[in-house]
Amino acid sequence: MSGHVWTRREAMLAAGALGLFPRFGLTAERKMTSRPIPSTGEELPAIGLGTYSVFDVSSTAEDIAMPQEIVDLLLGEGGSVIDTSPMYNRSEKVIGNVVDAGSPREAMFIATKVWTNGRDAGIEQMNRSAQLMNTDVIDLMQVHNLRDTDVHMKTIRDWQQNGRIRYNGLTHYTKSAFNRLESAMKQHKPDFIQINYSLGEPEADERILPLAHDMGIAVLINRPYQSGRLFRAVSGESLPEWATEFAASWGQFFLKFIISHPAVTCVIPATSKPHHMRDNLEAGFGPLPDDAMRQRMIAYMASL
């Protein structure tokens, strides 16, 4: 016995190397960009998946087929992070359906949220999330939009002690909450924060991202496409020649801007379409823009 306790991801990588999961096999030649979670050093692949609205479908085999294909594409390229919330209607249940239908739970890093007031309601909601997603352990439990943060962080830390939750986090989706988020980060020292950051909403770069970096807090990025608005901003425009060095599509351009920020751990674009998932995943491979290129990207978007 070596005494080393394997993380699920290490076991998955080893199983992939042994050819035990051919559908989800990871190869040495093609390894997605990853970042360590500061509180543990566990590596997290930089491209994940958001499920708001896009996974709000019924549980029929017909309706589950598309979310399952999208999740399998994510896992097949070495991605793992799937973000959901009880606020997203049927999304948690659909993730449970996808697991039941055979997508390997052990390859997923499931992030959900608690979104209610009061200790008992929070506990009830977290139990329900675990049940809906058919999972004993939730990888990341986040306080959704800082709702009743002090109360839920206490419960989440208790659950971390007994192994039902691996990491804790705080989320918001708008810059108007950054002051409150900053205070909560200093008070609670969470493992993760989840915030909005993109070429359309770059304000997190001013204080929140540097603070997360300094405090050793992992960062998930939501609204990477401003819920689709960024694509409308470039509609009719071809990707500039200089960007083709690192991006083959607008989606990759937007995502690579985000994951090239040193404080960012993983970005979670939402999609209902397998070809968009493939496009998003591609941003996890190949060169990233350097600082000078990032400035050029900002200037380009401002010029539109």
Ligand SMILES: NC(=O)c1ccc[n+]([C@@H]2O[C@H](COP(=O)([O-])OP(=O)(O)OC[C@H]3O[C@@H](n4cnc5c(N)ncnc54)[C@H](OP(=O)(O)O)[C@@H]3O)[C@@H](O)[C@H]2O)c1
């Ligand atoms: N407070 C919070 O905690 C909070 C708030 C907001 C969001 N979030 C999380 O962050 C996730 C992402 O944010 P979001 O859902 O607001 O929006 P988003 O990821 O910024 O944008 C999603 C939109 O982009 C389109 N899209 C995705 N990939 C594309 C591609 N490669 N090419 C062209 N279009 C593409 C999708 O359409 P198709 O379906 O057609 O691909 C969808 O309309 C959410 O799903 C949720 O998990 C959390």
